[in-house]
Amino acid sequence: MTDLLSGQEPTEYDASSIEVLEGLEPVRKRPGMYIGGTDERALHHLVAEVLDNSMDEAVAGHANRIEVELNADYSVTIRDNGRGIPIDPHPKFPDKSALEVILCTLHAGGKFSGKAYQTSGGLHGVGASVVNALSDSMVVQVARNRELFEQRFSRGIPQGPVEKIGAAPNRRGTTVTFHADEQIFGAHRFKPARLLKMVRSKAYLFSGVEIRWKSEIEDGNTPMEATFHFPGGLADYLRETLGKSTTYAENPFAGTVEFQERFGVPGKVEWAINWTPARDGFIQSYCNTVPTPEGGTHEGGFWAAILKGIRAYGELANNRKAKDITRDDLITGGCALVSCFIREPEFVGQTKDRLATTEAARLVENAVRDHFDNWLAADTKSAGAILDFLVLRAEERMRRKQEKETARKSATKKLRLPGKLTDCTSKTREGTELFIVEGDSAGGSGKGARNRNTQALLPLKGKILNVLGAASSKITTNAEINDLCEALGVGMGTKFNLDDLRYDKIIIMTDADVDGAHIASLLMTFFFTQMRPLIDAGHLYLACPPLFRLTQGAKRVYCLDEAEKNMWLEKGLGGKGKIDVSRFKGLGEMDAKDLKETTMDPETRKLIRVTVDEDVPGETGDLVERLMGKKPEMRFEYIQQNAQFVEELDV
Numbered sequence: 172m173t174d175l176l177s178g179q180e181p182t183e184y185d186a187s188s189i190e191v192l193e194g195l196e197p198v199r200k201r202p203g204m205y206i207g208g209t210d211e212r213a214l215h216h217l218v219a220e221v222l223d224n225s226m227d228e229a230v231a232g233h234a235n236r237i238e239v240e241l242n243a244d245y246s247v248t249i250r251d252n253g254r255g256i257p258i259d260p261h262p263k264f265p266d267k268s269a270l271e272v273i274l275c276t277l278h279a280g281g282k283f284s285g286k287a288y289q290t291s292g293g294l295h296g297v298g299a300s301v302v303n304a305l306s307d308s309m310v311v312q313v314a315r316n317r318e319l320f321e322q323r324f325s326r327g328i329p330q331g332p333v334e335k336i337g338a339a340p341n342r343r344g345t346t347v348t349f350h351a352d353e354q355i356f357g358a359h360r361f362k363p364a365r366l367l368k369m370v371r372s373k374a375y376l377f378s379g380v381e382i383r384w385k386s387e388i389e390d391g392n393t394p395m396e397a398t399f400h401f402p403g404g405l406a407d408y409l410r411e412t413l414g415k416s417t418t419y420a421e422n423p424f425a426g427t428v429e430f431q432e433r434f435g436v437p438g439k440v441e442w443a444i445n446w447t448p449a450r451d452g453f454i455q456s457y458c459n460t461v462p463t464p465e466g467g468t469h470e471g472g473f474w475a476a477i478l479k480g481i482r483a484y485g486e487l488a489n490n491r492k493a494k495d496i497t498r499d500d501l502i503t504g505g506c507a508l509v510s511c512f513i514r515e516p517e518f519v520g521q522t523k524d525r526l527a528t529t530e531a532a533r534l535v536e537n538a539v540r541d542h543f544d545n546w547l548a549a550d551t552k553s554a555g556a557i558l559d560f561l562v563l564r565a566e567e568r569m570r571r572k573q574e575k576e577t578a579r580k581s582a583t584k585k586l587r588l589p590g591k592l593t594d595c596t597s598k599t600r601e602g603t604e605l606f607i608v609e610g611d612s613a614g615g616s617g618k619g620a621r622n623r624n625t626q627a628l629l630p631l632k633g634k635i636l637n638v639l640g641a642a643s644s645k646i647t648t649n650a651e652i653n654d655l656c657e658a659l660g661v662g663m664g665t666k667f668n669l670d671d672l673r674y675d676k677i678i679i680m681t682d683a684d685v686d687g688a689h690i691a692s693l694l695m696t697f698f699f700t701q702m703r704p705l706i707d708a709g710h711l712y713l714a715c716p717p718l719f720r721l722t723q724g725a726k727r728v729y730c731l732d733e734a735e736k737n738m739w740l741e742k743g744l745g746g747k748g749k750i751d752v753s754r755f756k757g758l759g760e761m762d763a764k765d766l767k768e769t770t771m772d773p774e775t776r777k778l779i780r781v782t783v784d785e786d787v788p789g790e791t792g793d794l795v796e797r798l799m800g801k802k803p804e805m806r807f808e809y810i811q812q813n814a815q816f817v818e819e820l821d822v
Contacts, residue, residue: 195275195304195327202355205301207520212784214351214359217305218366219461220298221249221347226373226460228253229380230512234344236381239370243387245360246308246350253344255315258333268333270311270322274303275329299347303327305356306349314342326352363393374399375408376441376460376510405443405508413506416449419560420553424546428538430513437514440535442473444507446557452502457510458518458526465519467526469511472535474498477505480543485558492562500564511535571668592658593618593628605629605658605674606714606771608758609681609690617680619763620771627674629658634686635693638700640801652697663701669708677705678778680714680770682757683731695781696799699791703783711781716758716770722751729769731777 198205206213206220218239228234234253241247257269264272277300303309304327313320319339323330351361363386374382381400386393401407406425425443430436446452456463456470463470478498485493511531519525547554597603605627608617617628636649646652646663656663660673679694681687691713698711705711717729719736724746730736740750755761758770770776783791797805 195277195300198277198301198304199326199355202305206305207524209355209357209359211359211362211365214356214361215365215369217302217349217351218247218249218361219369220302221247221349222369222373223461224299225249225251225253225345226377226380228344230377230460232379235379236383237373238383238385239366240384241361241363241366241386241388242348244350245388246348247361247366248346248348250346251344252342255313255343256311256345258313258315258320268322270313270320270333271329274299274309274311274322274324275327276300300327302347302349305352307352307354309347309349311348312336312346314339314344314346361388363388363390367393367397371399372408372455372457372462373460375401375405376457378402378404405441405510409443409445409506409508413445413447413450416447419446419448419556420550424543426539426542428542430534430538433538434534436534438512438534440469440509440511440538442507442509442539444477444505446504446560447506448504448560450504450506452505452507454502454505454507454509456508456526458516458523458531459512460510461518461523463518463524463526465525467519468528468530468532469509469513469526469535472532473507473509473539474501475532476536476539476543477501477507480540480547481558481561483544484547484554485562488555488558490558490562492565493558495565495569496561497565497568500561500568503564504560509535571670591630592654593621595622595627596624600673600675603627603674604676604678606678606680607631607655607694609633609687610757610759616759616761616763616766617771620767622771626771627658629655631655631690634690635697637693637799638697639796639799646701655697661702661705667702667704669704672705672710675710676712676778677710678712678714680716680758683716683718683755684757687757692799696795698781699783699795706781706783709780709782713779713781714770715777715779716755716761716766718755720753720755720765722753724748729765 202209202213206216222237222239225234225237228251229237234251236252238250239247256273259269261267261269261272303324307325309324311322317338317340318335319337319342320333321336322333367384370382370384374380378401381398384397384399386395389395404427406423409423409425423443423445427439427441430438454466454470456466458467458469478496478501481496481501482493485496513528513531513534516531517527519527595603603625606617606621606629608628608630610630610632621628631651635651636646638646659677661667661671679691681690698705715731717731719730721728721730721736721739721744723744726744726746728739728744730739736752744750758766768775797809
């Protein structure tokens, strides 16, 4: 059987089919494996990789100053006054300097043995070499023993040996200047605001370092120069983040514990937490100054200490309801920062999004717990206010649970089906999918293509209401929106409760044309403004229907876009005769077989998960407001600013 998506004849699979990528080739071939993709987040991750190396020098006590500069050509310079990367010949590769080995070899670095660094953020020996591989120019200068050395690279290849370029009597440390390769990252450019935020958070995480920021690119809001040095550490950071929001405790619960003193192992933990009714809770965690957005064991240990502490305090205060408090209640309104330094941390993946070291949970929990008990006992006014708030949260959660029948309600039991919903037969939410399609014709072929057990269909008539700027009375009385809410089993805005959601995946399946894209953006606006937790929990997806079907004899291939179609036309499908090209104007034109194979069958389809990736809270909301709101001048301004990045126009 041939691959549905390739349409190629199976070729011989033997030893010659096995490719070996050498040096830094694998990084350029599969950047996603090393930096998580080629998007804007991945681009900024390059800076984090180099900055982490300088931070490791600072944490190890060899550097106290780091400079980060964004240059006019969008290259970045990071300078520290540490020991400088060794430039003497490497024992394993006598013809190469240690500098060249570090920057041109994967898994080469000084952080494996634990001799050079007690705790470090870089531990795979991959970061610097990955940045080198993905930069079209990289210049490294090292000042050691009052002499200055330099080596240049391009796309991971040295442009010459290490050269001595002069005396440096008053200088020490490493300077790295790199320019991200446009072949990899396309039109993405470094954003001053995003870099400044990264620089500032690093300075908060280690009070012994001063970080200087300089930018030659103006974005209107970001200062061109700044110096960050925070002796108060995370408590300062939390105060600044919360601003003037009312909090249950006057001062945050914050502290630092050295593991050496308590447990006899190197490392430490620093934390700060406060509760506020004014905003949603958050937790930002770090390990060895590296952000861990997906949390991990250190976060688990921290919440365990806080939960046990608050329950124990409730017991002392004779508040019986305190035992019902769960971790979810703590997180609602709890704004926390946790930073730990441990030896040889284990992360999940190269981008280090989650800490996996089991030992960290125990160390952090035991370190925080005693301090938390003492803090609650010392400030009974704050402790009482926090306890009351958490008990209320727990009561509200339990009430909701009781109101909600545990079994998934089937819409068919109601007097009418919402809209034209074709429900699935599954009685549980696990593995179920709701396809939102435009019009009855798409719904017709979708019915034939779906798996009746797990896949439901809801056809919408035309374009859904743009909820941005619409009066709330208009939203609540709109038939399409009511049908959608009824089918999903949830309310809108404050009445939304994720536990009530009837389907595991909500998939927007629209035509692959301008109208389809418009409907998809209206639906995404609706979900973003009215049901944001649904997106955050990863329930919203976009289907990827093909635009073309190519047929040659018995061979059939589906193409998502023009470029893929042209590639197959050049290459041929391997069948006989002329290649017949059919363009799908919409999903309604596809027969059930086409639709199932390409868009609905979990085995063969592609889905895009809708996520919100923002550095500054509220950034996405502002953008949605600009593009979908009532003010056309804001849309016009955005189009003018971004028109230069448009590569293809469908006109």
